[in-house]
Amino acid sequence: MKIRRTRSGTAIGIRKCPTGIRGLDEITKGGLPQGRPTLVCGSAGSGKTLLAMEFIVRGAREFNEPGVFMSFEETTDELADNVASLGFNLPVLIARKRLALDYVRIERSEIEETGEYDLEGLFVRLAQAIDSVGAKRVALDTVEALFAGLPNEAILRAELRRLFRWLKQRGVTAVITAEQGRNQNLTRHGLEEYVSDCVIFLDHRVINQIATRRLRIIKYRGSVHGTNEYPTMIDERGMSVLPISSLGLAYRVSTGRVSTGVATLDEMFGGKGYYRGSSVLISGTAGTGKTSFAAAFADAACRRGERCLFLALEEAPAQIVRNMASIGLKLRPWVQGGRLRFHAVRSTLYGLEQHLVAIHKHVSEFRPHCVVIDPITNLTTVGDPTEITSMMLRVIDFLKQHGVTAVFTSLTTGGHAEQFSEVGISSLMDTWLLLRQSESGGDRTRLLYILKSRGMAHSSRIREFWLTDKGIRIDDGARAGVRK
């Protein structure tokens, strides 16, 4: 069956309920199926409760859809405390009648079973909670706890089936969480049998001692959706899912140019520098001056009155500022004036996802015109090459969408061919500047050339350059270097 789509990619016929969770609405093309239950499964600690809670809280706060959160594991006080750190103030939402919390506690040891029963009590409570706030959204976290509390599984299964049907009839959009089962079962008690409109799987694993979270949409009836595993982050603002890009390659391109920070280098790029919004790779072996070129670019951005974000993955900001002062680049005033922001972090401190999220966060907050990541190769220590490539793709995509001009430095380790780019991202770059050293006659000379620069005429000569106390000086071509 061919599914007709609107311009946003939403299938006609299925209405979507936006979650407000960063990234999730993009990969679901608009949100969860409205008026239907969605199953969220995953192992302990994978973020199921948080996803369910964020869905409810954002619904109440941002989409004018009050919600009910029925918890089977944590008391209402515990819940409120746990999510307070994410800026979710549950007591206020409850007081404003935007949220109803109910903690359902079932202790098997306190319950004697004699004869037939049903779970009408649960239905009554849920209905009461829904009516008390006029809820459009419901979260059940995790309804499976009933299996531990009630001895008769046959009754329970029949009642759960009835519950999910009932939720649909009430027209509420529901999130039902469930613990991951053994032996590749999605859930321990086979809830996927009952809730099958949309199934989201959360994963939390440790690779190379670094925790990574992933989210995958296993199933979404009647809708297209992203099928990949998406890196997911939980930080002080809640959950975020990081799609490669919902916009694909459709970002606007600019014909504007920005200075490289070195006049002679600008000339090599047809006299004007890099394209605004493009991605630039500066690669070279150790000590070739990669950071200096990156800093010159940052300095030029600040001179133009723009904001620049400098992600330092290797050196401390103070050290970069000191070192660059030695070649005549005074970065300190820009930092003090707020135009230049450093974000320094050891690459191994975080998983790739966290780095990605950190970049997202800084860019959305600081809204820089230019970004420097120095060096991206340091990230190879925290992920395998395919992961790095997919992360870089996400970073580049994200920066391009925001029209940010980005300079990445990349360390080429000795022994590799110069064009060998460890991160495998050269094809993603619009411009590639290669730095190298050569030793001859007892001297070490620094050389540079433009390996590629998409969409512009550029110099193809190898030039010598010097790091002087007045900045980077490039041989102006009068003393022609070695021809390529």
Added chain:
Amino acid sequence: MSPTAIRRPPPKEWELRLYIAGKTPRAIKAFENLRTICEEHLAGRYAIEIIDLLEKPTLAKGDQIVAVPTLVRRLPEPVRKIIGDLSNTERVLVGLDIRERAAV
């Protein structure tokens, strides 16, 4: 634990609450079963309060009611819960602690 012999507690020492949701055949059966058991074992010393959750839905939260019918023994303490239509008399007696478990 005291032996099977029933102590002589003061009247209305047994405070029971039966939660139902509508006057369904199952609810009526549960009530009849309960009254029979009480008359036989607790005559004159019990009080039964019936709470219909369809009329008072807010009360379900307080006693943590999920299943119906649920019989809650509020007194004597500790609180105990028995779910179902109370058709298994033996288990009701055990659940209410009228008869000691070992004696069943």
